[in-house]
Amino acid sequence: MTYVRYLGRTVFRMLSLLIAVSVLSFVLMEAAPIDPMTAYIGTDSALSEEAKEEIAEHWSLKDPPVRRFAAWAENFLQGDWGDSITFKRPVKTVILERFRYSVWLMLAAWTLSGILGYVLGLAAAVRRGSLGDRIIKTLCLVLQSAPTFWIGLLILSLFAVKLRWFPIGLAAPMGKLADEITLADRIYHMILPALTLSVLGIGKITLYTRQKMLEIMESDFILFARARGESMAQIVLRHGIRNTLMPAITLQFASFSELFGGAALAESVFSYPGIGSALTAAGLNADVPLLLGIAVFSAVFVFAGNLAANLLYMILDPRIREASAR
Amino acid sequence: MEKKEKESVTGVENKWEHEKGKAPVLEVEDLTVSFGMYYKGLRRRELEVLHRLSLTVYAGEIMAVIGASGSGKSVLAHAVLGILPGNAAVQGEMRYQGGAYGEKEQKRLRGKEIVLIPQSVDYLDPLMRVGRQVRGVRGSKKMQENVFERYGLSENVDRLYPWELSGGMARRVLISAAEMEKARLVVADEPTPGLNEEMAEETMKSFRQMAERGCGVLLITHDIDLAFRSADRIAVFYAGTVVEEALTEDFQSGGAALRHPYSRAFLDALPQNGFRPIPGSQPYAGNLPKGCLFADRCPMRSEACGREIKMREVRGGRVRCIRDEI
Structure with missing residues (x-):
């Protein structure tokens, strides 16, 4: 019984920690002088306007921050952690490899x-x-x-x-x-x-x-x-x-x-x-x-x-x- | 420290030694223990906790040292075993079975011929199972099982941790640890606080059995009634020294047979004797008077009390007092 309760409490703490960390990180990024679009495609991108539109749509870049966070979280939960502009590869691959x-x-x-x-x-x-x-x-x-x-x-x-x-x-x-x-x-x-x-x-x-x-x-x-x-x-x-x-x-x-x-x-x-x-x-x-x-x-x-x-x-x-x- | 001759002022031989033909196991002569302490920042001073203490324990007897709580009685136990902390300075002489008993002998004999029975389970490793601790570094499983059986401890106690023991069990476990060795001298430091009457009696019965096998038992306690009921002889501890060593009978017969004014005052202050306390309090270890430590509270003091006072034999007991009429 003690173990079950301990496990339950642990899972709850874990989830609340993850939510707090992601919200806080997101707020910090939001406060930083970074253009969200540039952040996703990089400064020297040669993408067409349509492709940019698509990205903006996918990550809700034109919406207010709260909606944008929701979109990020949704994608994140579905396993789409986005692409790293530094390494030009999916974030998940980069993290696991590194x-x-x-x-x-x-x-x-x-x-x-x-x-x-x-x-x-x-x-x-x-x-x-x-x-x-x-x-x-x-x-x-x-x-x-x-x-x-x-x-x-x-x-x-x-x-x-x-x-x-x-x-x-x-x-x-x-x-x-x-x-x-x-x-x-x-x-x-x-x-x-x-x-x-x-x-x-x-x-x-x-x-x-x-x-x-x-x-x-x-x-x-x-x-x-x-x-x-x-x-x-x-x-x-x-x-x-x-x-x-x-x-x-x-x-x-x-x-x-x-x-x-x-x-x-x-x-x-x-x-x-x-x-x-x-x-x-x-x-x-x-x-x-x-x-x-x-x-x-x-x-x-x-x-x-x-x-x-x-x-x-x-x-x-x-x-x-x-x-x-x- | 020069070796002090045993003197017999009254010409009466030591009654105990004479009548029962017992040999001393432990003789303590003028034992002084002081601790180097820092106070008010960096000023160092010596705190004298034991002051020229003399005491003899004979084979086959229970010798009770009685005195107020916190007056340094435990230091006596630790000094006898040679387990004082590093900042302690020891002077005086001890003899064990008539032979030299210094640091080297203490190291060789402690835990083997000279054993300590501590106060409580706090003296056991909280993370080690009881059986293993009782066996110690020398005992065998077989011996431990025998001792457990003798003390009515069931087999499963072996697998318990110290905090799982009840008060009575803990007491028997601690005595079992002492019984693993062929002890000649048992030092029991306050072995009964927190025990009910029945368990205290049981504990004393085991000490009596040890004494009957020829052990000397040095029982250090503040429980006066217990000492009166179970000890053969009693040493009265005051301000770090033993003021009187006497047969238990001398205490039971109302005090007239006692030799030291403090012993009598001590007896008078007991509830069953009218609860008449004497004014004043024990001198502080850092500020001991010269000469008799009891002088400032003594109704019979004289000029001569300010001199160094030797332990002497009077009517079959020993006393540290200079009065002629004792």
Whole structure:
């Protein structure tokens, strides 16, 4: 029963979020100095007047904004997300194609920052006050306040320009045919952007884990574990990880929004053809259909992350699990 | 700290040791524990929570330490086990079964020969099943099942989480954890608050059984009635020190047999003895007077009370008071 109600509430929240995001995005586009017709066909279009009429008809371009939004929403629901003027292809195709690149990039960065951040956080807490702890803490604060594009530029100039260990950009070697590109090529090109993107999330998860672990170490049950003769290693393995891993994973899932935002910057720096650089390009070219499409898509993505965090808690935390099972 | 000779001012041998032929398990001599605290910003001061405390626990007895709540009795328990926080400074000497008992021995013996029975389930890891916690890092499944059976805990308790235990079950689980080891010294820190009369009795019965097997039981409590009913000897705790160590009979016989003015005042202040409180309050740990800690409230004080006062043996008990007529 609890699950059914939870599911119902979740679907409702999801729908209201999507409506809010699309309305807000639409209003923002509307306020921007973009001619809606130009937005749909581009400035250098050679379309005939009739074709323009047809487009205006399809998207209700001559109607007031509310009607126009309704027309967009209707088409959107029917699967017609419009055409991107930047890429001269349907928005849906662009998003899916670009996301295929981004998803691996984000997954790599997300996993890397999660694992590294968690381990660093634990280590810092266990050796509280030591030199290592202070270095980790300072580094995290610096990384957290440093802008992603700046980090990206530093990494780019060090590893790609100066040391020449990695390529300067793109997702595959230039000049290679699509079917000649190997998996190794793709991974090789992904390393620097993934590193940049993971730097964005690592500070937060490290500091959070450190704080959580310190709280746990102060608790009565750790005192009792010590009284029972458990060593520091046993305490960390038996109680520390048990009590900090779940909140850390939850936080990591809840950070999908920063991941998406960071991807926009990291991908731009490395000219990585993912959804983030598509978003930047769409913004610069006043590509309204693509912007709206990505806005809705990212909302779903972030929502899915938060939902996963909540569901994980329900499944993994015995206090919630066994209370709702009754 | 120089080793203090055991002196016998009155020439009477320690009654308990003599009559029952019991050997001391734990001897605490002039134990002082202070915490480095920061106050008013960055000024550091030492907060002396235990002040030259002396106490002996014999094999086969229940020794109750009674004193007001929040007066630092738990610090005594933690000091005995060696699990004080890092900002604590410890002075004085402890002996275990006649031998040295320092940091090294504490580390080796705690959880094995010296066990702690904590106050409540807050001292159990909320995310670990009870059975696994009772087994600890050394116990086997078989041992745990035996102990559970002995304490009337059904098999399924093994699979429960701490918050799923009822008050009585929790108490028995915490004692079971202590029973997993071949303990020589049991330190029980306020084991009965929140329990009804019947459960408190049951708890004390298990302590009695442990004592009968040869354990020394150090029972730290603010429940005076409980101590009167179940302990063999009682130590009166005041302002971080033990002012008197006496047989329980001395308390039950109305107070004339007691040696320290505070013990008598303490007894008079009990509801069943007319509820006559003495004026004043216990001195604050950060501002202890020189000499006798009770002097400013004592009706029998003299000039000499301002000097350092040693623990001495009087009529088979021990007292920290300099008066001739005790």
